[in-house]
Amino acid sequence: MSLMVNNIKSISVYLVPMAAFFLLISSAGTNFLLLISVIISIFYCVKNKDYKALVEKNILKLCFAIYILFLFSCFYSAADIEEITEILKKYVKFIYIPFLYYLIKIQKNEDIIINFFICGVSLILILSYLKFFNIVNFEYFYNFFQYASHTGIQDKIIDTNSSIFQNYIIQGVIFSFYSFLCLYLAKKNKRVLYYYLSFFSFVNVMFLNDSRSAYIIMMILMLFSLYKIITNNKARVLLVALCISIFTTQFADNFKSRISVINDNADSISEGNFNSSLGHRYIWFKIGVDNIFKAPLLGLGAGSYKDSTINYYNQQSIPDIYHYATNNPHSEFISISSQLGSTGLFLFFGFLFFLFNDSRNNILLRGVFLIVVISSLFNSAFYDNMLGLFLVIIVCLSSQDKFRGPIEIK
Numbered sequence: 115m116s117l118m119v120n121n122i123k124s125i126s127v128y129l130v131p132m133a134a135f136f137l138l139i140s141s142a143g144t145n146f147l148l149l150i151s152v153i154i155s156i157f158y159c160v161k162n163k164d165y166k167a168l169v170e171k172n173i174l175k176l177c178f179a180i181y182i183l184f185l186f187s188c189f190y191s192a193a194d195i196e197e198i199t200e201i202l203k204k205y206v207k208f209i210y211i212p213f214l215y216y217l218i219k220i221q222k223n224e225d226i227i228i229n230f231f232i233c234g235v236s237l238i239l240i241l242s243y244l245k246f247f248n249i250v251n252f253e254y255f256y257n258f259f260q261y262a263s264h265t266g267i268q269d270k271i272i273d274t275n276s277s278i279f280q281n282y283i284i285q286g287v288i289f290s291f292y293s294f295l296c297l298y299l300a301k302k303n304k305r306v307l308y309y310y311l312s313f314f315s316f317v318n319v320m321f322l323n324d325s326r327s328a329y330i331i332m333m334i335l336m337l338f339s340l341y342k343i344i345t346n347n348k349a350r351v352l353l354v355a356l357c358i359s360i361f362t363t364q365f366a367d368n369f370k371s372r373i374s375v376i377n378d379n380a381d382s383i384s385e386g387n388f389n390s391s392l393g394h395r396y397i398w399f400k401i402g403v404d405n406i407f408k409a410p411l412l413g414l415g416a417g418s419y420k421d422s423t424i425n426y427y428n429q430q431s432i433p434d435i436y437h438y439a440t441n442n443p444h445s446e447f448i449s450i451s452s453q454l455g456s457t458g459l460f461l462f463f464g465f466l467f468f469l470f471n472d473s474r475n476n477i478l479l480r481g482v483f484l485i486v487v488i489s490s491l492f493n494s495a496f497y498d499n500m501l502g503l504f505l506v507i508i509v510c511l512s513s514q515d516k517f518r519g520p521i522e523i524k
Contacts, residue, residue: 126154130218130507131226135234137504138280138288144503152210155217167216171513173468174212180461181208183454184416191415191453201417201441201453207502214510224516227507228295232311235292238285239315242276246322252278276322284500286328287489289315291508294335294481327492334488335481395444401426402448406455413455417441422452442497446490449497466490472512482512 133147159165169175184205188198218224244250277285293315300308319325319332405414405422414422420441427439443449451459466487473479486505489495496502511517 126151126217127221127223127226128230129154130214130510131223131230133503134227134231134507137231137500137507138235138238138278138285140279141500144500148210148214148503148506151217152213155213158220159213159216162220164216167219168212171215171468173465173472173509173513174215176461176465176468177208177211180450180454180458180465181205183412183458183461187413187415187454187458189415190412191418192421193415193417197417197420197441198415199417201497204497204499204502207496207506210503210506211509211513214506215513218510218514222516224511224514227511231507232292232296232299235288235315236311238278239289239292239311239318241278242285242318242322243314245278246276275324276318280500282323283325283327283493284498284504286319286323286325287331287485287501288504289319289323290328290331290335291481291485291504293319293332294339295478297339298478298481327488330492331485331488334484338481338484339477398423398440398443399445399448402443402445402452405452409455411455412457413451413453416453419443419449419452442494444493446493446495446497449494469509469512476517479512479517482508 129147129151133144133151136143136147159168169178184202188202191198193201218227241250245252276282280288293312296308296312296315299305300312316332316336319328323329401419401423404426405419408414408422420439423439441449443452446462447459450462454461466483469483469486473483486495486509489501489505493501495505
């Protein structure tokens with residue numbers, strides 16, 4: 115028995131690190147590794163009778179509370195069993211957090227996770243540049259997957275300029291955090307390589323990637339880093355000058371094109387056409403507000419958002435309703451408030467509050483908090499498969515005692 119436990123321990127130390135490595139490489143691999151990690155965490159928790167560790171922090175208690183509310187909402191949801199099951203599978207990530215937190219706590223493998231994450235993202239960063247500049251043709255690779263019936267890769271990735279295995283939104287968000295993390299490590303460890311990795315990931319998000327939420331995350335993190343990580347005034351001036359020169363040249367065209375798209379979307383919305391990225395978010399937001407007034411306390415139940423969109427479109431006589439019907443309103447605040455009402459929204463705000471509270475005077479954890487908030491604002495972050503798993507990993511890391519308290523870089 116002791117031999118089996120020792121084997122499990124030696125293997126499980128690398129499960130979460132491997133999941134972090136595969137975030138931008140394999141969805142199936144990441145999901146499998148984290149699921150096994152949760153199972154092993156339950157095994158250790160039962161073996162050690164250490165149940166209190168799963169709720170020793172307020173943020174962990176709220177994770178359980180949010181998912182229990184999802185389970186309770188199944189009893190009054192108007193959605194069918196398929197939609198309810200799908201939602202419960204999506205939001206089970208909240209339950210992952212306490213168990214993965216516990217596994218990392220007892221294994222003390224935070225540094226290994228960070229190192230594996232950097233190695234995996236660095237690999238994709240290099241491949242992204244090779245694809246963008248047509249140095250390597252990935253079409254043969256994608257055709258192989260299409261032949262093997264993995265057609266999703268074709269639809270989401272092959273038509274983008276720089277994404278490799280994940281869609282541009284997820285890649286952009288992860289690259290943004292990666293750039294921020296590398297800048298932090300460069301200053302802390304005084305290693306020039308991290309500066310280069312941070313710079314090239316910054317350029318990738320700003321000029322090669324099409325994700326607007328990644329633009330916003332990168333801009334905020336870099337501005338935040340400017341005055342927190344870079345303490346030398348001369349270095350600050352040089353970085354500001356570099357940013358201005360970049361933004362007034364290449365970024366100017368990129369920025370103008372994005373503004374032009376937004377203006378076109380706004381014109382379409384005024385004409386009653388919501389078939390655009392901004393149009394979808396606009397109508398989904400209106401439906402979310404309408405849902406809060408319909409069921410202010412406990413919401414409409416798990417999986418109900420799709421049905422509420424169909425009802426709204428029928429009432430408003432909006433054509434092509436099934437084109438807009440979805441359980442993903444691309445905002446975690448709207449998703450949770452529609453399904454769980456003000457009670458669920460209060461719990462989620464509590465989750466964010468304690469994440470913020472733990473990040474006081476800690477630059478690394480403040481970056482984690484910003485990414486979770488911005489991702490939740492512009493996407494249904496925990497509903498999304500890979501974006502949600504990425505947030506689960508960094509939230510579990512940020513909750514460890516090793517990263518709590520002030521971190522001053524001098």
